[in-house]
Amino acid sequence: MSEKITLSVIKADVGGWVGHCTSHPEMIELAKKHVQDAVARGLLVDGQVLYVGDDVELIMTHHRGEEDEVIHKFAWDTFLDLTELAKRLKLYGAGQDMLADAFSGNVKGMGPGVAEMSFVERKSEPIIIFMADKTSPGAWNLPLFKMFGDPFNTAGLVIDPSMHRGFRFRVLDVIEHKEWILSCPEDMYDLLVLIGASGRYVIEGIYRKKDNEQAAVASSQKLGLIAGRYVGKDDPVMVIRCQSGFPAVGEVLEPFAFPHLVEGWMRGSHHGPLMPVSFADARPIRFDGPPRVIAAGYQLCHGKLIGPVDLFSDVAFDEARKEANRVANYMRRHGPFEPHRLGLHEMEYTTLPQVMAFIFEKSAIPRRSDLEDQLQARYPHLREVRVVDPGIKDFDAIQKTIAREAAHYVEEIAWEGAKIGISCGKTLYYLVTYLEPERLAAPKIYPLSLTRIFTMPGLTSNALVGMMSTKYPDAEAYNLPSMPVTSRKEYEKQIEANPALSKIYKEIGDVDIMLLAIGYLAEAKPGFMALASQELGLSAEQLAAKGVVAEINHTPINAKGKAMIDGKDAELGALTKRIVGVTAPELQKAAAQENRFIIAVAGGLEKTEAIRACLKGKYFNVLITDAYVAEALVQE
Secondary structure, eight states, rough: OOOOOEEEEHHHHBBBBTTTTTHHHHHHHHHHHHHHHHHHSSSSEEEEEEEEETEEEEEEEEEETTTTTTHHHHHHHHHHHHHHHHTTTTTTTTTTOOOSSOOSSSSSSSSSSEEEEOOOOSEEEEEEEEEESOOOOGGGGHHHHHHHHHHTTHHHHHTTTTTTTEEEEEETTTTTTEEEEETTTTTTTHHHHHTTTTTTTEEEEEEETTTEEEEEOOOOHHHHHHHHSSSSSSOOEEEEOHHHHHOOHHHHHHGGGOOOOOESSSOOOOOOOEEOGGGGGGGOOOOTTOOEEEEEEEETTEEEEEEEEGGGGSGGHHHHHHHHHHHHHHHHHHTTSSSTTTTTTTGGSHHHHHHHHHHTTTTTOOOHHHHHHHHHHHHHTEEEEEEOOOOOHHHHHHHHHHHHHHHHHHHHHHHHTOOEEEEEEEEHHHHHHHHHTSSSSSSSSESSSOOOSSSSSGHHHHHHHHHEEETOOOOOOOOOOOOOOSSHHHHHHHTTTTTHHHHHHHHHOOSSEEEOOOOOOOSOOHHHHHHHHHHHHOOEEEHHHHTEEEETTEEEEETTBBBBBBOOSSSHHHHHHTBBBBBBHHHHHHTTTTTTTEEEOOGGGGGGHHHHHHHHHHHOOOOEEHHHHHHHHHHH
């Protein structure tokens, strides 16, 4: 048997000129130089560089197989060099597809899009490489189905014996990372159930049933899911083998005579027609679009790329382009309304979450009573649970939403002259900002933590006490000194010399209402993490290795909910003896008292395990959190 050839198409958007329109000539020349050098030194059999819009496409043949580390490292390094050039040219979005800090063996999951296929060359090996801009991998679903599953498009499915048995489709669920192998024609209806939802289910590969020979491969990377936010649209690539047991070139191109609607366009947030264009017209300019696709035709000859032929330059596609423009006009007239704009679920990874964060500050806060009941049943020590539904998974928006609910709750329960203690952190900072001025009558406000920490001083208990006191002209607010002592005992000994300070310090443990945040292990966080970094240089990973999963008012907590203050770990012992304020055991005692409100305000999926641990420890009797965390907690 002849040696297999591997065709790798790897693309990335590493800088647009101007805006997102096209690729700068110097970028293309630099990419070509890299590819030519790789061919000269024998890494590649052959290689070319094309572009569509602001995406640079590396088309490479070699004998190293799919997902080869050396080939992927070459592509990664090439894109890094292009990124540096883009920065020097001040191109827009320089390096936006490079989502990882360092190469880790394979560019999949790191930002660039990949379509690779290995096969033995036939006597004649025509191949078409499709490259799209301003759209997502689901854009290939409809044309791939038409090419390999629709006899009205592909006559060969009916009259060509080598194709008559049909093809198998490999479908990926890009959300839950499942996959299906579905066969046409017998599984056609099942296949359509999935691929009709092109934002979630994408066709990655197609195989001829009679011999399992691969006919097509498509990139399936979704940047928003990799990055967790909008960093540009995915701009997929696809490779199709044609003729001699596969669809003919004309059958492969025919689906694009219909400019079907795809997601993408401006900011990845709109539906628009996929317009088939020549290489020269692959510049999406109108509203950063509409989405474009080019088709590069090649004959492979012993791994050499003979081509490309600009297949969509055919005037027969003029009508498709006219129709795409008509559809673009129709869709644009909807402005910010669906169906031009994507649905809210699809926009979770676009720029919408940041905008929604502003809107939620003005809206009524929806509650999830079903989750509240379930959490209260699971944790009966809680006197009250409030679960808000922020509608989006943006961490900052969640913090603000639960902080607003907590502010409303405090205003509901606080009585005239109530003694209120507050811990530290960003969530509680938001809580204070949402309190209505003059709503509370003559509150007495105390800091719950006085541990000496030098980083992020604006989020300390003392600072939040000062902020809160400005809301109420008749408030009594107490700031206690945060002294550079080596232990709580030393702190208490020093303030004994001042009877007024000593009296206030003792009152802290007996306040009526305590407002607490829950911390999780992450760098650059106030509280115990900052103390550990400041005093001993410990990282989040090192604390996790010691069993720490959470902190509450600076006390580290393990997964079983126990406060890690027994001194068994020397480093933790050295840190915990420095904690000045209300400790976790003191919180437990306070939370067990019916006349006191010990309120934890914490949310965001990142904090789920930390919140779970603190629930096990019973350090509070009121929990205010979000629906995402609540769902995770009740499913334990």
